[in-house]
Amino acid sequence: MSSSVSLQSLIAQPITAKAFQPYGQVIFASQDGNAYDAADAQLQLDRGIPRFYIMRLQQRGRKFSRITRHQQCTQCLGSLEGKPWLIAVAPPGSATCPLPEAIAAFHIPGNCFIKLNVGTWHAGPYFDPEWIDFYNLELSDTNLVDHDTCDLKAAYGLEFLIANS
DSSP states (O other): OOSSEEEEEEEEEOOOOOOHHTTEEEEEETTTTTOOOTTOOOOOOSSSSSEEEEEEOOOSSSSEEEEOSSSSSOEEEEESSOOOOEEEEEESSSSSSOOGGGGEEEEOOEEEEEOOTTOOEEEEEOOSSSSEEEEEEEEEHHHHSSSSEEEEHHHHSSSEEEEEO
């Protein structure tokens, strides 16, 4: 455990399907009537009751020292009303904490949503307005029984600040 804490800046890169692929999928609008294919969210929600809801989040800055993963399901997040937002992610793995150098940040426009792969570490959403409503698709008990969190201050003596590109 580290006794001092360092602040590390993460530049939020614009989200693309290729850049986000290690963490999940980016889902953009498609024409109505298109057949199901790999561009659609590839969901894993078979270990419980799916829950789709709208959550109102308050602005809490862009600094974080905790990062979480869900190992039982995928999770989909998107903002309502076309508002842009930010998220930090690290790829799934067996370690109890992701490596600091594996953490990346993305700027997500309001015209898409993201699907996090099972086990993807994530911190956020973060945003600048006072509040934003987000839709969230996960399991009904995800935040009770499938909420594995790493304290980056305790593990590495680090906290992160997401900056614009």
